[in-house]
Amino acid sequence: xxxxxxxxxxxxxxxxxxxxxxxxxxxxxxxxxxxxxxxxxxxxxxxxxxxxxxxxxxxxxxxxxxxxxxxxxxxxxxxxxxxxxxxxxxxxxxxxxxxxxxxxxxxxxxxxxxxxxxxxxxxxxxxxxxxxxxxxxxxxxxxxxxxxxxxxxxxxxxxxxxxxxxxxxxxxxxxxxxxxxxxxxxxxxxxxxxxxxxxxxxxxxxxxxxxxxxxxxxxxxxxxxxxxxxxxxxxxxxxxxxx
Numbered sequence: 001x002x003x004x005x006x007x008x009x010x011x012x013x014x015x016x017x018x019x020x021x022x023x024x025x026x027x028x029x030x031x032x033x034x035x036x037x038x039x040x041x042x043x044x045x046x047x048x049x050x051x052x053x054x055x056x057x058x059x060x061x062x063x064x065x066x067x068x069x070x071x072x073x074x075x076x077x078x079x080x081x082x083x084x085x086x087x088x089x090x091x092x093x094x095x096x097x098x099x100x101x102x103x104x105x106x107x108x109x110x111x112x113x114x115x116x117x118x119x120x121x122x123x124x125x126x127x128x129x130x131x132x133x134x135x136x137x138x139x140x141x142x143x144x145x146x147x148x149x150x151x152x153x154x155x156x157x158x159x160x161x162x163x164x165x166x167x168x169x170x171x172x173x174x175x176x177x178x179x180x181x182x183x184x185x186x187x188x189x190x191x192x193x194x195x196x197x198x199x200x201x202x203x204x205x206x207x208x209x210x211x212x213x214x215x216x217x218x219x220x221x222x223x224x225x226x227x228x229x230x231x232x233x234x235x236x237x238x239x240x241x242x243x
Contacts, residue, residue: 029060031087035074035095036157037067037185041204045121046090067184070160071095072107079108089114094162102160124224125166126208126231128217129200130193138221138240141200142174152178155189155198166223167202170237193217205230 032053034046043065050061066074075095081087089095096110108114127141135141145152154171156164159182171178181198183189186207193201194216201217205228212219212231221237222228 025085026057026059028086029062030054030057032061032063033074033078033087033089034063034065035067035071035089035091036065036161037183037187038065039187039207040157040185041123041163041207042090042092043187044206049090049120065185068158069107070099070158070164070182072099072103072160075110076107079113088117092162094160094165098162098165099160123204123206124222124228125163125202126205126212126219126228126234127167127170127200127202127221127223128193128208128212128219130196130198131216131218132196133199133218135220136218138237141220142176145174145176145178149176149178152199153181153197154178155181155183155193155201157186157189158182158184161186163202163204167200170202170223190217 032046032050034042036042043063046063050063054061066077068074071092071094075089075091078087078089091114096114100106100110127138129135129141133144135144154167156167158164159180163186164180164182168180178199181189181192183192186201186203189198189201190203190207190211192198194211202223205222208217208219209230211217212234219231219234221240222231222234223237225236225238227234227236227239
């Protein structure tokens with residue numbers, strides 16, 4: 001794997017299609033579960049999507065943040081919800097694929113308990129470091145982390161989340177051994193990065209951009225084959241000679 005990609009995947013929990021299709025739908029508001037903390041990479045697209053969906057359906061679509069366990073808590077809630085078509089999940093590659101292989105007994109079966117509706121977001125990951133870390137490129141970061149790894153910490157949105165595994169993959173490829181600090185979402189992880197409590201985070205470009213543009217954190221690369229239009233001046237890891 002050369003890159004770490006975060007997906008916004010909309011899925012329905014155990015959808016009883018025949019039952020819902022036989023009656024007028026929707027008759028009341030719907031609940032859209034975002035399985036991560038408010039303010040994170042899932043939150044903004046979830047609210048934009050929910051607003052437009054509500055306009056089309058003529059019913060409110062309420063976004064509920066149910067974080068924890070790398071997104072598994074929120075996804076599990078949808079999997080166990082009444083299959084009436086009124087509760088659905090904004091899933092990710094982490095909740096629908098990665099954690100199914102990470103845990104011996106996941107809280108749900110992503111294949112049997114959900115029906116995919118569509119893919120509506122694809123965004124690369126961006127390694128960002130605290131602003132006072134003395135590095136400005138991927139090569140400088142790797143050299144620094146190899147020399148100081150025993151004192152460093154990297155943050156994530158929770159064990160098994162897409163941004164955790166993206167950073168873990170980057171660390172593995174670069175030969176880094178750094179302590180992982182999981183949070184209940186990328187927003188609290190970014191807050192601690194901005195305050196200097198942790199050293200780096202592999203966040204999704206859409207939510208990292210405001211912090212990067214504001215000089216609160218520093219971006220050292222884009223983990224994709226091409227530069228991101230959101231951060232055109234940040235080179236990819238490959239451009240910098242990294243695998």
